[in-house]
Amino acid sequence: MSPTAGSTGGANATKPKLAIFGAASCGGCDVAIVNIHEHIVDVANAFEIVLWPTVMDGKYSDIETMADGEITITLVSGSMRTDETVHLSKLLRRKSKFMVAFGSCASEGCIPGLANLSSRKQIIDTAFSTTSTDNPDGIRPIWECEVPEGILHLPEFEPVLRTLDQVVEVDYTIPGCPPESNQIWAALEAVVKALNGTGPLPPKGSVLGAGDSTVCDECARKRDVKKINRFVRIQQVAGFDPEICLLEQGLPCNGPATRNGCGALCPAVSAPCIGCYGAAEGVIDYGARLMSAYASVVEATTPEEIDKVLDGIPDPVGQFYRFSLANSLLRSGRSAWQNDGE
């Protein structure tokens, strides 16, 4: 595709413009967008795609020369890791009518957000000087570098990873790691209909392409007992029951705090929910809601018994904040902002 693909004739002038920007992401969100299959043609018909670095050629300078608000929708699918992504997100915000935090990275930090447990030094040391890296001279990235042609600048790694809404104003959020393709189309369709005047525009701040309840609501498993006395992995469950709630069988399942919309795909195949659709409606801090839920169902009343049960969750931050650390109330571990003593 070229920047002008799908722009045939004068119809182009009236087509709303769409930009898709990756920021710090794995590319899975772009794959999920392509996975809407033949609807991608409808997207190309409905929009003039002005920027999608993963898929087509495009220049940031073209965006810079646009009028403010000229782009109708911008989907940002990554988190804010470097000053470059922050700068481009701010630029796209200015040029766009609607800014959409697309996927878990943009909306809550996702897996890259777990880097907020480490200082920038720890992260760079790990990336450049661990046993898996051949770097005998201990070379480190530098943000500015003199070459014969002049001074080169590299995007600077920020001390703390942020979500899109911590950097710019966000109009809509599409959760998921990645968002389910049918949900992507549902969300885009809603906006297209609104633009055609055949449907209402979702209110600002809405979460599109997801439900307003929890994964448990979509999960077909049966719940009966309310107490659990251990947390284990699936291979440790003797007499695993394919019909009964995973949490009740002692598997740490994040369904109770996670937004629905995925179709409860993981628990359907006996894999506990890990929370990729983010916090359920009304939840301020995902991990806090989950801790509250777990603590409520543990069957133990003495500190020693409770400790024994909780030993089954060896990595509480990984369990409770796998996708949402950067968007939690504390946003990071202490070493991200404090001298790590090295």
Add this chain to the structure above:
Amino acid sequence: MSTQAPVAPAPAEGTAPATTFEPVIIGFTCNWCSYRAADLAGTARTKYPPNVRLIRLMCSGRLDPTFVLKAFSEGADAVMVSGCHPGECHYIEQNYKALRRFQLLRRTIESLGIEPQRLQLVWASAAEGVRLAGEIARVTEEVRALGPLGWPVGNLVDIDDVDLDAAWQATGGDAGGPPPAPGGVNPDHAAETAQ
């Protein structure tokens, strides 16, 4: 954030220099026991440090972990949760829920680098005003010894407005790590530069 706003220090003679760190402690109390214990301490003129800000809940079981994390993120140095003794809950067994949340929260905040002692659980019945006052004094001194927490969420939000290099230096900077390429010159081009 006025994190460590000193609370009208009235230093005793010869002690407590003006720079004494006064921790801010958010205390969650139960309507049926510890809140009344605090009230009783007041009625009996039992003194306890003014560092604690008590918030009344209907039950320690009402304590949402969100409250604790919000307190830390907005500048509290410690959080104290108090409720009825085990077996004496007004709502039968909700204080056990508080105990489990407390233990789980302590593990989580420790993984995030917050000393677990910054979250404390104290049982106190409505008759134990003196005991509660003593516990508040104990927690205050423990937290004073730990020093300020000063969680910088405000700074993290406005990071564009702060000097990134200063922030980098504040996190330890490059100290101890291998130096950057000599003289800031890309080694791939070092030969060309030398020419």
